[in-house]
Amino acid sequence: KNEVEQSPQNLTAQEGEFITINCSYSVGISALHWLQQHPGGGIVSLFMLSSGKKKHGRLIATINIQEKHSSLHITASHPRDSAVYICATRDDKIIFGKGTRLHILP
Amino acid sequence: DTEVTQTPKHLVMGMTNKKSLKCEQHMGHRAMYWYKQKAKKPPELMFVYSYEKLSINESVPSRFSPECPNSSLLNLHLHALQPEDSALYLCASSQDPSGAYEQYFGPGTRLTVT
Numbered sequence: 001k002n003e004v005e006q007s008p009q010n011l012t013a014q015e016g017e018f019i020t021i022n023c024s025y026s027v028g029i030s031a032l033h034w035l036q037q038h039p040g041g042g043i044v045s046l047f048m049l050s051s052g053k054k055k056h057g058r059l060i061a062t063i064n065i066q067e068k069h070s071s072l073h074i075t076a077s078h079p080r081d082s083a084v085y086i087c088a089t090r091d092d093k094i095i096f097g098k099g100t101r102l103h104i105l106p
Numbered sequence: 107d108t109e110v111t112q113t114p115k116h117l118v119m120g121m122t123n124k125k126s127l128k129c130e131q132h133m134g135h136r137a138m139y140w141y142k143q144k145a146k147k148p149p150e151l152m153f154v155y156s157y158e159k160l161s162i163n164e165s166v167p168s169r170f171s172p173e174c175p176n177s178s179l180l181n182l183h184l185h186a187l188q189p190e191d192s193a194l195y196l197c198a199s200s201q202d203p204s205g206a207y208e209q210y211f212g213p214g215t216r217l218t219v220t
Contacts, residue, residue, distance in 0.1 A: 030205040042112075042213035043149070043196065086148060090205040093162070096148035 002027045002089050006097035014105050019074040021100045023087030026068065033088040034061050034072050037099070043086070046072070077104045110212035112197050118218045121187060127215045129180040129197030135210070137203035138180040140172060141196040143214070149196055155180060156203040187219045 003026040013019055023032070034046040047054050047061040049070065054061050058077075063070040074081055082104050087097040110131045119125050129138065136157050141149035154162035155174040169191075171183040180197055194214045201207035 031208075033208060035211075040216070043198075043211035045208050045210060048208035088148075090208075092203075092205055093151065094205075094209065098148055 002029065002091070002095045004087060004089055004095050004097040006085075006087050006100050008100060009098065010101045010103075012103045012105065013077055015078060017077050017104075019077050019081070019102065019104075021072045021085050021087075021102070023070045023072070023097055024068060025070075025089045025095075028065075028068075029089040029091050031090040032063055032070050033086075033090060033094070034070070035086040035088060037084045037086060039083075046085075048090070074102075079104045079106050110197055110199055110210050112195075112212035112215050114215055115213065116216050116218075118220060119184065119187065120220055121189070123187075124183070124185045126184065127182040127195055127197075127217075129182075129199075129212055130178055131199040131210070132178055133199065133201075133210070134177075135199035135201050136177060137200045138174065139198040139200075139209065140180070140182050141198065143194040143196055153182075154203060161203060184217075187217075189219050192217055192219045 005024045007022045031050045033048050036044045049063045058075045060073040084099040086099045089095045113128045138155045140152040143149040151164050152166045153172045158174045169186050173181040194216050196214045197212040198209040200209045
């Protein structure tokens with residue numbers, strides 16, 4: 001069974017800081033999701049990656065298949081980025097990490 | 107249209123009630139999912155429908171009964187629930203169940219069992 005580990009569990013930063021959230025997994029996968037969930041809210045899919053790097057606005061996601069590791073970066077962070085960020089691996093099933101709670105202070 | 111809709115947004119029900127949660131997508135997706143999420147925990151997979159047929163049941167108690175009447179609709183029928191079933195219930199869909207396509211999530215139904 002795939003184990004998905006995220007770090008850090010919690011992160012508080014000042015507005016404008018560069019944010020990195022890490023995700024490691026234990027077995028080969030077909031793809032990896034990065035998801036965002038605001039308090040009390042539904043889940044938004046940010047990226048689905050199977051190799052390399054993707055960018056959308058201030059968000060960048062990278063994946064290293066050989067090292068079984070992915071990172072989510074947020075540039076010029078803003079209080080509205082405060083949310084839980086969840087990494088999930090995709091194969092025949094989706095396996096979620098425990099999430100990283102991000103809080104950006106104004 | 108990349109939206110998955112869920113109704114109702116909130117539901118309060120007693121342990122003897124019967125209620126249903128509804129999920130709809132019009133993206134032509136052939137895989138649909140029900141998840142349960144407790145506070146400060148990641149979602150847990152409950153059921154997967156693949157081409158309108160139940161393909162995965164993650165040992166969910168029979169008081170939860172899924173139904174897929176057509177390719178756009180997914181229901182979750184609830185009966186004789188327990189207070190510990192109170193949670194956010196999320197629906198999702200993807201183009202197919204293979205894992206090659208991302209899942210799109212609905213906003214969830216927050217269920218409280220009294």
